Amino acid sequence: MSNPLRLELDRSAKTPLAEQIHRGIKIAIESAVLAPGARLPSWQDLAAQLGVARGTVRSAYEKLSSAQLIVASRATGTRVVDRPSVPIRQDKAPDPGSFMEMYQELTAGPAIFQMGVPAQETLPATLLARVRAQAVRAELSAPAIYPDPRGELALRREIAAYLALARGIECAPSQIIITAGFSGGLGLALRVLSLEPRKKVWVENPGFPFTRRGLGLAQLSIAPIPVDADGINVAYGLQHAPGAALAVVTPGQQAPLGATLSLARRARLLDWAEQSKAWVIEDDYLSELQLKGRATPALAALDRAGRVIHIGSFSKTVTPALRLGFVVAPASLASRFAEAAACLAPAPGPAVQLATADFMREGHYLRHLRRTKRAYAAQGDALLKCLRPRTADVTLAGLAAVLRLPDGAPDLAIAREATLLGLAPTPLSLWYASKGSVRPGLLLGVATSPLKKIEASCERLLQLIDRST
Structure with a gap:
């Protein structure tokens, strides 16, 4: 009997011959090369055809039988089992209005x-591909140990240096936690703050709908605060939701209306946070990507009481495909952020971080x-x-x-x-x-x-x- 499977064995490969036989037949069955009910050679005949020991084929057949892919009997020999075709499951569309x-x-x-999303035309794709390939090789050749859950030190150092230069924030690398984009940073911050359910939180109105939904999932009570040409109206917040425990703001360029939070309102917001023991999450989604003039320093740069949690991201400046962001924790919360990252939300894999660190260190990012x-x-x-x-x-x-x-x-x-x-x-x-x-x-x-x-x-x-x- 000829070999209908056309199994090709690689005797120089590290994969055992029994596993190669098992895999070849399994693929043939799943791809319908071997139809349900098709007869296979006995393990003795197939061993002779392939020039391998009988025990090698027998081992492969036993594994296929255990997976219910083949069945053997004295009357009909070894055959592919009859299995009903399984339709490919389609993703259920989201509920309308959800x-x-x-x-x-x-x-x-x-x-x-x-x-x-940023423009594809301005992305130095070839350069990024090169540094990422180098980083992947470095990751694979490194010792097999758990990475720092806060993120690679090389990247945290580069971010700290960049923030001091571009955003006016003085911080240590130990205060920086690498996250999966802004949403990862927001989730981490909400876990660390552990605010009681139904606590009020100021949000800009209009403001980023994904952030608003995330705060709702954390069981916080949304207090919409209007914005104008000077940014979020802090006086309105003090009048209508004075007991809020948190404010989430985009002071650099209000999303979506673009206003920069005025210096007077920055001071009043920080004063409220200090006196009320409230927290402020600064969504610095565009970093210094200000099209007209130089970007104003970050709100965290003015914070002397340690009430501002600064969250940045590379999604708008490089590409959202990186899923890479960072949190700058106040010094008093740095250890709690590190613990939360270690136990609940560790940083993304080292390769993408090391590539980004090289991209920044060599001046390519600026x-x-x-x-x-x-x-x-x-x-x-x-x-x-x-x-x-x-x-x-x-x-x-x-x-x-x-x-x-x-x-x-x-x-x-x-x-x-x-x-x-x-x-x-x-x-x-x-x-x-x-x-x-x-x-x-x-x-x-x-x-x-x-x-x-x-x-x-x-x-x-x-x-x-x-x-x-």
């Missing part, structure tokens, strides 16, 4: 005007930021140039153009219809916590608006808005 439906809609892409800011500034100007002749109510806010729509306009429906045109504007209404103060609009990502496509994309979007309002 948070996960919104999450998937906002993170789908890539598409023009998409928020929250050069990348400079090039990126120039490119984004040009794209932002071009976006405004295309939109302003048709609508006066558009402003540049951080890395987005905020395009206001008439009251009552269906910004969510417009955004969903725009996806059919290859566009991904974000509806502004989703960023509001309290629906009574919502004003509809669209957020157009600057980073994902390449110059050569801006004019045509704006025209398609404006035509859609005209039809829908």
Whole structure:
């Protein structure tokens, strides 16, 4: 009998011959090369055909039998078992109107005007691939020990040096915890703070919906605080939610409206936190990626009472695919953050961290930021140039153009219809916590608006808005 399986054995490989035979037959069965009911050679015949010991094939057959892939009997010989075909399970779509439906809609892409992701064109992909390959080799050749759950010391040192230079924060590497992006940092901070359920937390209104949902999952009571040209209205918070235990703010560039928190409000916010023994989480989502002028120092740079937890990320400055961020813990909380990281949320794998450390140490990160800011500034100007002749109510806010729509306009429906045109504007209404103060609009990502496509994309979007309002 010829060998219908065409099994090829590699006698120089480290994999035992019995395992090679088992794997070859298993693949043939699962790929339907061997149909249900197909007869296999006896283990004695197959051993002769392959030129191996009978015990080797017998061992492979026994393993296949144990997995219920084959069955042997004196009457019918060794055959592939009859198994009903198992349909491939499809992922269940999120429930309509659920948070996960919104999450998937906002993170789908890539598409023009998409928020929250950097431009592919400015990413030094070849350079990053090289340093990551070097880091992977270093990781695989290193001793097999558990890495520091706070993150690689090399990266924590580079981040500390960068923060001192670019964000005005003086901190030790021991205060820095490497996380899986901003959400990982937020989750870690909420675990460390261990606030009682239903404690009030100030959130900007409008503000990042994912953060708001995360605070809700932590059983905290959301207190929406309006924002204006000076950032979050601290006086409003003191009047309407004076007993809050936490405030989550984006002081560098308010998300999504782009205002920088004024110095007076920074001082008042820090004074409230110190006197009330409350905490402030600073979401520094864009770091120093300020398109006009130099970015203001971080809120944590002014904190003398140790009440600010600073969270940064490489998602907007490099790529969200890294899933890499960091927390700067106040000195009084550094050991608690380290314990929480060790037991509940250790840092991502060493390779991505070491690659990022090399990228920063060799000066590539700062050069990348400079090039990126120039490119984004040009794209932002071009976006405004295309939109302003048709609508006066558009402003540049951080890395987005905020395009206001008439009251009552269906910004969510417009955004969903725009996806059919290859566009991904974000509806502004989703960023509001309290629906009574919502004003509809669209957020157009600057980073994902390449110059050569801006004019045509704006025209398609404006035509859609005209039809829908």
